[in-house]
Amino acid sequence: MRTAVPKRKYRRRVPVSGAGMVKCEEEEKPVTAPSLRYMTGSECLVNLTELNPYILCSICKGYFVDATTITECLHTFCKSCIVKHFYYSNRCPKCNVVVHQTQPLYNIRLDRQLQDIVYKLVVNLEEREKKQMCDFYSERGLEIPKPTVPQPNITNRGRPRKLLGPVFRIPPELDVSLLLEFIGAQEGTGSYKPLEKKFVRVSGEATIGHVEKFLRRKMELTAMCQVDIICGDHLLEHYQTLREILSAIGKSAVQDGLLVLHFGLVLSPLSFT
Structure with missing residues (x-):
């Protein structure tokens, strides 16, 4: 004669609308007799703020949208936030x-699993983001982009394997990579901020005037300071333009x-008047 197996109540997390909480619903499941001492009472609530350190973007301080992870250090941000930061x-x-x-954008990857977790924990987040995206494109008369689905790659064993590629590809019009080397400042030019980023990728149609504006903004230069740019x-x-300079000077201007x-x-010259 078979002994009846008692049923154990276990908790399943589901989001509670508008409460900022995660609810633990109870369902019954058969368990063995020794596990009866782990039976719990009525339902309990877990505050969503306890999970925030793991699902918030440190740039925008909001919940992850298109969660994107840096492969070098495994820190995760919203895709739009980290792409703007890398500019x-x-x-x-x-x-x-x-x-x-x-090219820091080559070393970031979408984290679809983490994004799915965020959408399940935060009520209506996915629906709100989709609606905002549709409204954005509709107001401008643009076609709403379709979600990208990774294409499977058939291996030798016949099992599909997902292809992982970079999240962001450099547009072909950004065809010139610059190395900006600082050679010094004349006495009396005043204080300036050191240039942190000396590698820049720009269009070949950009002029030396554009490069000077970039340097002025990054180094916080005053109008009394003039920037002389030399190639060779x-x-x-x-x-x-940079394309004209490449054509005129040739390979001697290029390094790696x-x-x-x-x-x-x-x-x-304005400082002498």
Whole structure:
């Protein structure tokens, strides 16, 4: 004669609408007799704020949307947040490690599993994000992009394998990589902020004037300070494009695939008037 197996109540987490809490619903499941001492009472609530350190982006302080992880240090951010950050820096915003000298966007990957967890924990987050995206494209008369699905790759054993690729690809129009080398400042030019990022990828149609504006903003230069930019033995003019410089000077201006520009700070003629 078979002995009846008692049933144990176990807790399953489900989000509670509008409460900022995670509810533990109870369901019955057969267990063996020794496990009866682990039976729990009525349902309990877990505060969602206890999980926030693991599902919040440290840049925007919001819940992950398109969770994206840096492969060098495994820190995760929203995709749009980390892509914007890498326009100005090649370091992780959390631990400051150098992600890549010239192309940090190549070293980030979507974390779909973590994003699924966030969508299950935070009520209506996925629906709100989809609605905002649809409204954004509809207001501008643009076609709503379809979600990308990883294409399986058939291996020798016949099992599908997901292809992992970079989240962001450099547009082909950004075809020139620069190495900006600082050669010094003339006495009296005042204080300036050191240039943290000397590797830059830009369009070949950009001019030396654009490069000077970039240096002025990053180094916080005053109007009394003039920036002289040199390639090889040539002092460059503001109107010259980078593509013209490459064509005119040739391979002597290129080092390891980078167009090398030296720049120095001198007193502006305005300071003598």
